[in-house]
Amino acid sequence: MGKRFKQWKDNLFGKKSHELLVFCFFLFVSFGFWLLQALNETLEREVQVRVKLENVPNDVVIIDSLPSSITVTLHDRGLTLARHSIASLFRPNRFKIDFSQLDTGQSDAEVFITSADIQRLLKRFLATSVKIQSIQPDTLRFAYNHGLSKTLPIKLAGTVKASRQNYIQSVQVEPQSVQVFAPKAILDTMQVVYSEAFALDELHETGNYPISLRKQKLVKYNPSLVNLKIGVGYYTEKTIKVPVIGLNFPAEKKLRTFPAQVSVTFRVESGRYQSINSDDFVLSTTYEELLQNTESSKLSLHFKTLPTGVSNVRISPAEVDYLIEQVAVEDKEQ
Numbered sequence: 263m264g265k266r267f268k269q270w271k272d273n274l275f276g277k278k279s280h281e282l283l284v285f286c287f288f289l290f291v292s293f294g295f296w297l298l299q300a301l302n303e304t305l306e307r308e309v310q311v312r313v314k315l316e317n318v319p320n321d322v323v324i325i326d327s328l329p330s331s332i333t334v335t336l337h338d339r340g341l342t343l344a345r346h347s348i349a350s351l352f353r354p355n356r357f358k359i360d361f362s363q364l365d366t367g368q369s370d371a372e373v374f375i376t377s378a379d380i381q382r383l384l385k386r387f388l389a390t391s392v393k394i395q396s397i398q399p400d401t402l403r404f405a406y407n408h409g410l411s412k413t414l415p416i417k418l419a420g421t422v423k424a425s426r427q428n429y430i431q432s433v434q435v436e437p438q439s440v441q442v443f444a445p446k447a448i449l450d451t452m453q454v455v456y457s458e459a460f461a462l463d464e465l466h467e468t469g470n471y472p473i474s475l476r477k478q479k480l481v482k483y484n485p486s487l488v489n490l491k492i493g494v495g496y497y498t499e500k501t502i503k504v505p506v507i508g509l510n511f512p513a514e515k516k517l518r519t520f521p522a523q524v525s526v527t528f529r530v531e532s533g534r535y536q537s538i539n540s541d542d543f544v545l546s547t548t549y550e551e552l553l554q555n556t557e558s559s560k561l562s563l564h565f566k567t568l569p570t571g572v573s574n575v576r577i578s579p580a581e582v583d584y585l586i587e588q589v590a591v592e593d594k595e596q
Contacts, residue, residue, distance in 0.1 A: 307336050311357060311384065315404065318361045323443045325482040326372075326405040328359070334384060335395040357383045359402075370407035370445040372480065377401060405480050411443045414452060416488055419476070420460035424494055428466050429531055431493035440475065443482040455483065468493050498535055499574075501527040506563065506582060507546040514590070515549070520583040524563060529574040542569035545577070552586065559583065 310331050318324065357380075364373050377400040384394060416435050424430050440455055458474045471490045475483045504526045508517030524545065530538055544567035555561070560581040568575065 309334050309336060313402070314358045315361055316358050318406075321409050322361070322365075322406050323409055323411070323482065324404060324406050325370075325443055325480055326403065328402055328404045329399065332380070332402070333398045335397075359383070361406075369410055370405070370480075372405040373403065375402040407443060407445060409443075410446060410449065411441050411484075412449055412452075413439050414442050414455045415439045416475070417454045417456050418473070418490070419456050419458065420462065420473070422492055423463045423465065425464045425466045428494050428496050430465070431468075431495045431531075431533060432491075433493075434491040435473075436489045436491060437485070440488070441484040443484065444478075444480055448478075448480060452481075457488070462490075462492070465492060465494050466496075495532045497529050498532050499527060499529055500535060500538065501525055502538075502540050502543075504540045504543045504545045506561075506584075507544065508549065508552075509546050509566075510548045510550060511586075512549065514588060516587045516589050517547070517549075517552070518585050518587050519561065521579075524582065525578045527574075527576045527578065528572040530572050534571055538569055538572065543567065549586075552584070 311334050312331050313328050315324070315328055359375065364375075365371075366373075377397055380397055380400075380402065381394050384397075415438060418433075418435065422430055422433055442449065442452060442455060444452070456476045458476050460471075460473060462471060469492060471492065472487050473490045474487055502525075503523040505523045506517070506519040511517060526540075526543060526545070528538075543565060545563055546566045547561060547563075552561070561584045562581050563577050563579075565575070
């Protein structure tokens with residue numbers, strides 16, 4: 263233990279440690295002189311100042327709001343600016359704008375606060391020696407009205423497309439109308455509210471999409487966003503048996519095909535899968551067509567009627583053997 267203590271003492275008070283301590287002392291003194299000189303120099307510093315509009319009556323709607331903050335460039339001695347920075351940690355930079363002093367008494371108005379007005383408000387919490395070099399933005403603006411509004415429907419300004427294996431079942435906007443606040447001259451010209459332009463492509467499942475409303479000066483929407491609910495279905499294949507029918511045959515003749523029924527495969531929307539059956543297809547040939555078919559013993563099949571909404575229709579087999587059977591009239595009637 264004594265040996266370790268002696269080794270520690272030698273390291274601390276040895277020649278190398280002594281030189282290091284002397285170097286650190288002079289470094290600290292130099293830093294102190296530099297800091298005093300810097301604090302006495304005239305500097306510029308940018309600060310963020312929060313903006314708050316207060317004393318707004320309940321019946322007033324702010325259409326275009328003030329910015330949440332402004333950037334102010336201050337010019338003064340470094341010591342004064344340092345004091346201001348420390349003070350802002352405990353008392354955030356903020357100036358308040360009293361709405362009651364700016365209300366014109368009109369049903370709607372647009373208010374501008376000039377750079378001179380902003381400087382006057384800022385001086386309240388700045389030291390008298392501090393100079394304001396610049397303000398960004400240099401003019402503040404807000405618009406309001408006393409609850410003047412009307413409800414208008416929404417019109418979409420975009421496209422909705424499904425992927426190749428899917429289809430669009432439904433498109434719903436929620437809500438279907440919004441409350442519009444604006445000056446009377448603007449409200450009188452508005453009939454609908456348009457959405458921002460959008461493009462939703464390659465959709466493969468049902469989903470909800472927030473859509474912004476088209477911005478317009480001196481106009482405020484409540485709500486400012488709408489929900490676009492898009493129902494997406496999928497295509498599926500279905501195979502059914504469809505009989506081959508002979509049309510315009512004389513009473514004593516009858517068409518027989520081999521096979522009597524063929525398989526029909528087609529693509530259909532999933533929502534219509536159960537509703538499509540063999541009665542929706544007419545797979546037939548006429549007696550006149552068969553009389554003209556002298557070059558082949560087989561009948562090429564084609565549809566006379568197809569239900570709407572089906573695609574990629576395939577017949578298997580595409581050709582069938584056939585014969586025209588002579589029957590007694592009374593047998594056919596039975």
